[in-house]
Amino acid sequence: MEKADALVSLLAENAAKVDAEAEFPVENLCALRESGYLGLLVPTEYGGMGRGLDDMVEVARSLSTGCLSTAMIWAMHCQQTDVLVRHADAGLRAELLPRVAAGEVYLASITTDTNKGGHLLAAQDSLAHRGELLTLHRDAPVVTGGVHADGFLITMRAHQEAREHEVTLVYANRKDLSVQQTHEWRTLGMRGTHSVGLRLSGQVPAHHIVGAPGRFREVAADSMVPTGHLGWSACWLGAAQGAFSRLVRKLAASAHKGGTDLSSPLVQERVARIRLDLELVSAYLSKVREEVSALRESGRRLDAPSVQIHLNTLKLAASELTFQAADRMVQLAGLSTGYSGDSPIPLERVFRDLRSAALNYANDRLLTANGALSMLDRAVTLV
Template sequence: MSTIALEPAPLRTESLSDRTARVAEVAAAHLVRTDREAAFPVEALDEMRRTGLLGLLVPTEYGGLGGTVADMVATSIELGRVDMSVAVIFAMHCQQVEAVVRHGSEPLRRRLLPEIADGRRYLASVTTEAGKGGHLLTSESALSDADGELLLDRFAPIVTGGEHADGFLVTMLAPGATSPNQVSLVYADREQLTTLERSGDWQPLGMRASHSVALKLRGQVPCAQVVGRQGDFRAIVTSVFGPMAHLGWSACWLGTAAGALSRVLRMLRSPANRGRTDLGSELLLTRLSRTRQRLETVHALLARTERTVAESADLSLPRVQLQLNALKITAAEECYRAVDELVDAVGMRHGYLKDSPTRLEHALRDLRSAALNYSNDRLHLADGKLALLDPEVRFA
């Protein structure tokens, strides 16, 4: 876990774009090392703490920036241009914060949200389980209720940034649950855990700096730290976890692909490349056009879906769920294809080798995870069932 002396002024008077630029600059300075070593980007997280960016979605009455989901999307895109791991770490933290803001009890909000706003609490998500993967609506691990305290005993095969988190939102079966769908969401401070053990190593193809290790957690927390109603995590998934995940991830992926295209275009237009590439090549121009088209498609769907989430009174409607899932699937596929096409466009030297300033090799490895991060195949199965519930084919 990283610790840092906070500097509330003058950094807290900066604009959101300035704060984001500071984090992106720090992330860029450590990018090569964190990817090579599969090391968590501690320096970038510390800058999020310093700038107050961890408190983006914390309401101003609790000391936060009072930002919107649209602000989270815009910030995730900008961070994704530099480092997809840093962007996803930020977006997933925002998902957890929004759950506390929207569904936490007032005593929990009063205690926790000011700490997040001050940069003292980075939150990690503990929702995966062996055997069910990232499926959110079931659990195999049960909470125990002992004299007003909840006993947590949980293993999760993937916890993004878990070793460095200051707090955790954990899904488990409600005490006395009679169905695997009676899932609760519980908040735990790091200090409330008697056990926080890492299991195994983290050596993935891409997203290496996300440091999504397996963790074993044990501890005891007050019942007041249940977020939402006991056994009713489904309501939080529908209103917060699902929308925030699909908007946030898609923004990160779009930023990564846009950053890759930007670096390619700058390389092609640079004085050093003059005479080396035929900028009038029809094949090159067509590939650049297709890449930009893919990104414009994702950007348009992302913007429309963000508005749908902001304007819809009921996010559980099939047409809304279909749009959210379409965003995730489309962004995962098109952003990866865009970068893959850029590899073909610029060839071996600038598309395939690690030391190219385009960093296409890094972006391609990171984006390969997008279709697997809550599997597109699983979402297609869900969408097939949802489509049957909307025979009029009405769009959100």
């Protein structure tokens, strides 16, 4: 998509400063607002681009070659947009989606909890129902871009007597909330996502519940998990792919000047192994994207054990193999090019950023889930 390609150079220009100062990429987000890309998944009837998951994956992959933090921010916004498109009621869609399409509303997600960590399908803080209003008080230790968000999708325990797995998803406009930052974001990588801790309090209209009350699990299986794993994986692949493209060009230029010996079997093997990692992620991402799109187009559910295994496996494979590829690139490039923050190829930053991939919804949790799900898919339905 031409507009996305034009944005990549701006993101790349700002990426080093965003990383070095651990600052939210405000200029990059402004460009995404103005370009209409916050409304990529918003249907045309609400003023959006009306695109699907194929385009979301390709744009995320492209943006990540410029700045992985910005691309992840955008992909997670798209994740929340998809949730609203598929599960908000008609009133909330009409009220909110035109503003998203116009670039007025950047959406953040609040699913982490102080004690349960990132467990998506559980919540501690509960909603209080008072007539047509819902009162919420929410502490979240990690909220990507939360300080800059215009609206939030928040998981809450359905009511005070509800169990922790009876979770309701609710949308809140920033103007309806008191928002206080509680934690800093001082991390090894992904520094530009500015994923600080927040404490939120306020009241929202009852029709801002997204999906059925207490049944967030259905929303997660149908929308939040598929778009999240597809978007994240595309971002990680794009960052590694972009770094590899720059590296092979540098190696070719070095060989032309009598430097790197491209006929060396060691160099060739190292290059081949990096390419292997990226090819495998790209192929699996493509197949899972096709599966999810086909299920959606036919109106079928995405909560079958085999589909959930494929989505979890995508996240696992993408997070591990793209980081492995970055590690191999650092080794191949050597100390001055691969390990230095002053290198013209940002391998050092990509390496740090991709180390977070296995921690962004912990891989151990997904492996445990896949083990249990595999016992339900005894036909072993492979992608």
